[in-house]
Amino acid sequence: MDSEPFLISFELSTITMLILGIVGIGISYFLAFKRSIIVDILEPIIMSPLVLPPTVLGFYILEIFGVSGSVGKFLNHFDLKLVFNFWGLLIGSIIYSLPFSVSPIIAGFRAIPKSLIEASYTLGKSKFHTLLKVIIPNAKYSIISALVLVFSHTIGEFGVVLMVGGDIPGKTRTASIAIFDYVQELNYKDANISALILFSIAMISLIFLQILKRLQER
C-alpha cells in the first residue's frame, strides 16, 4: 500500500486544524457576544458547509479560483494557481470544516458566565487580555473539541478534495480518494487496510471527544 495519500491527508488535516483553530477563535469571539443583524446573517453563512453538498462548494471554488474564475484569473498574472494543488485542497478544507471549528467554540464562549468577563473588564483588563486570560482558558474544552473535529472531518473529506484537488498522485490524492481508486481497481486488500486506518482514526477522535465531554461535566 502507498503511504503517500495518508501523509497528504495528515499534512492537510494538521494545517487546516491549526488555521481553523485561530480563525475559529477569531470568528467565534466576534459572533458569540454580539446581538445584531450582522451576526444573524453571518452565522448561517459560516454554518452553510454543514448542509451544503460538497459538490456545491467544489463547484464554487473551481468557479472562483480556477484559471477562468474571477480570483483565479487575477492570480494567474502572478503565476499562482489555487486549484489542483495543495493550496486548493487547503482552501477547500478550510471552508468545508469552518463550521466544525466555529460551532463548538461559539457554544463554549457563550457558556462562560458574563459576570466573569465583566469582572475582568472592571479590573481594567483590555479586551484582548480578557480573551487570552479569561475567555479562552474557560472555553478550553470547546476549543480542543473543535480542533479534534476539524482534524477528523478534514481526514474524512471526499467530494470537495476530489473536485478541487483532482486526484493527482503524490499531490492531491488523499487517503479517502485513494480508497475510491483502490476499489475501482479491484484492489480490495489496500482498500481494506486504508479503510481500517481511517475508521480507527475516526473512532479514536470520537472517543477522545467523549472523554473531553466527561471532563467538562465534572
Add this chain to the structure above:
Amino acid sequence: MKKFLVLGLLAGKICFGATITVAAAADLRFVLQNLTALYKKEYPHDNFKFIYGASGNFYNQIRQGYPIDVFMSADTRYPELLYKQGFAYKPRPYAIGKLAIYTTKNMDISNPKSALLKAQKIAIANPRVAPYGIAGISTLHCYHIYNQVANKIVYGENIIQTAQYVASGNVPVGLVSYSLLLAPQLGLKGKYELIPQPCYKPIVQGATVIKSTKDEKASMRFFNFLYSPQAIAIWKSFGYGIPR
C-alpha cells in the same frame, strides 16, 4: 544558496529523468502498466503518475488548469476540442477500442440482446463524460431495446467503475471496454463477449500533450512512444484496433 538549489534541481532532472503525469481514460488502466514497463526499458529515468477517469471529466479539468502533461482520451472529440481551444498540441489517435458485454454470473451472454433484456440491472458508463458509455447506449438503441431496459441501467462514473460494478457481482451484466476484460484482474472473474461492430461507432481514442506541461521534451517522448511498433504490439494484445 538559492541558485545552487535551482542548479541542483536542474541537475537532478537531467540525471533522474522526468516525471510525466498522464490523465488517462479508465479503459487504459491495465494496458498502460504494460506499456510503461516497455517504455521504461528504453527510458529508465522517466517516471509516471497516472490518473484514471472519464475523458469528459479530464476535459473539463484541463480547461480549469489541471496540471498534467499528457491526456489520453477514450475518444478524439475531447482532445480535438482542447487543441482548438489552445490548451493542447495537435492530437493523434492511438488505438480503437471495442465494447464487450461482461458478466460474473452464471448466465448466457452469447446473445447479448437477450442477455441484456433478461438482466435485472445493466451497468453502463455515464455517456455524458465517458465515450464507452456513448457506445453502450448506442448498442441498446441498435438492438431496439433502449426503452425496455432504460430503467435498469446503472451508470458508472467511468468505464472501470462500471466494470467493477459487474466484477463485484453487484450488477449482473455490463457493457464495458474489451481491453479491461483482457486483463486477468477482471477477465478471469467472469466471461465476456464482443458486441458486434456495426452496433456502435468505432471508439477511436486520441492522445495529446497539454501545452502547460512542465517538461515538453519528456511528454513528447512518451506521446511519440504511443505510436511506436512496440506500443502497437501492446495495443493489439489488449484487443485494440490500430488507427491508420
